[in-house]
Amino acid sequence: MATVLSHEVRRRAPRARPPGRRRTIGRSLWWFVIPGLVLYLYVVVIPTAQGVYMSFTNWSVYSPSRDFVGLRNYRTIFNDATSSDILVRTLVIAVATTIIQNVLGMLLALVLNARVFGRNVLRTVIFAPVIVSPLVCGYLFKYLFAPPGIGAVNDILQAVGLGSLQEDWLGRPGTALTAVIVVVCWQFVGMSMVIYLAGLQGVPVEIVEAASIDGAGAVRRFWYVVRPMLAPAITINLMLGLIGGLKIFDQIYATTQGGPAGQTETISTLIFKQFNIVGDYAASAALAVAMAVAVAVLSLIQFTVLRRQKGNS
């Protein structure tokens, strides 16, 4: 009875509720927020503000004075040929990994959603690299892609008679970036797959069958029936891929450390280098802020698009 009443009251006059005991549930425990909030302010909010401020100064190991220099650090990032190359390259990695990972993840999800013998085992195997450390995956592939005579990929090429294609995959500027992209996709395709599989659970079999009876082939069934219903999962996967791609660090640090000749340097490796090796704190902070803005824009797009998609369905 009490709950029925409370629903009535809430619907009719949400603002004019009498101060009853029901309303106070949770409110008397407001102080429960404090420990989490303090920690959050201390670890995220305040240091972020400091970091943004740092990016407008000339603070480094050599000049501990911290003078305000306006946008100078940002101008350096965008004008300097090396660092603007790095920005573009980071974007290329993010976009390439996202597209490859999603196309393959979607294919795997569709196949493993159908009747395939032992599909649970296959899902488990394909998802496994996601939980392994990116650093370890990086080292594994550093060996697989090692120069002829050492690396397994070259060994296999030799064994199947394609010895002429052998290559120092990570040591040559032309192939190093591709190799890094392969490593990232190999590790995270399972993640895309699992999110698509979860999305596919929400696609009613009857509708797909109806389309099939109406004469739609597999491709058109996918494009016109399944894909629209997977829209939220696609948004999530694209954004996860792009954001993860922009932040990429471990795999590169393990395989190439930014080489050969800076061909695999990304924003994250540059941030680390500027902070830990060069000691230019302000430049490193400006890079971090630039990346933060990119990630924040992407996240906002994700939120808006998802909200609209959920509103439609």
Add this chain to the structure above:
Amino acid sequence: MNAKRLGSALNHVFAYGSALLFVVPLYILINLAIRPVDDLSPAFLPTTRPTTDNLTRALTESNLGPAMVNSTVLTTISCLAIVVLATMAAYPLARSTAKLSNATFYLFLVGLLLPFQVALLPLYLTMRDLGLLGSVWSLIIYYAGLQMPFAIFLVTTFLRTSVPLEYEHAARIDGCGDVRAFIHVVVPLLRPVLGTVVILNAVGIWNDFFTPLLYLAGSHQETTPVVIFQFVGQYTVEWPLVFSGLLISMAPILLLYLVFQRYVIHGFAGGLKG
């Protein structure tokens, strides 16, 4: 009918072909880790002289053992802190309709948009001033604060959508205080979402490399990825030894994954969809 059978056959070929791409690297990793250093045959041929020498050498010649203990302590305490603090904070945020409560919730949500790299560097200097650099405590504080937004977001959403108020009303009518109702009635109902929070954070913290590299390198409390990084740097051409190290470092998490794979996959899919 024939087309259907052909399609099914193609499905199987594609599925097993892909799975092979994931099994072969692991096979090579194990094969290399257990073969003698002087065995130079191609990596994909099974070794004829399996040995555990590399595994024992990797354990004795590096800090992997202590580092894994460190990582376990770090992951456990951090996850515990995240779960306890986030659940506490999420409860009033989900239940109260006050404006201040909503504002606080949005303040936490902003944290989802802020990438950690901006905060990482100033925080490094704060930790240095506090004398916490080189101690796992700096990382526990860091992870707990950093993960608050996402954990609170998940738990609050779950409380609003899947935990009916009626249980709390009933507990109250039975004379239960607010704190006891929270601990004995609400928290047990949160088990699914807390599982997701633990899984996502445990995997992320156990594997994190960037932050420990910055905060712990050169100390006596290094975590597994940092020690692996140094170990590889030291024995860079002795692949069997390196791979033994990698194998040891990933064995615990892989085993846990195989045991709880259903929950892990579910946790990832559910949490990231959140």
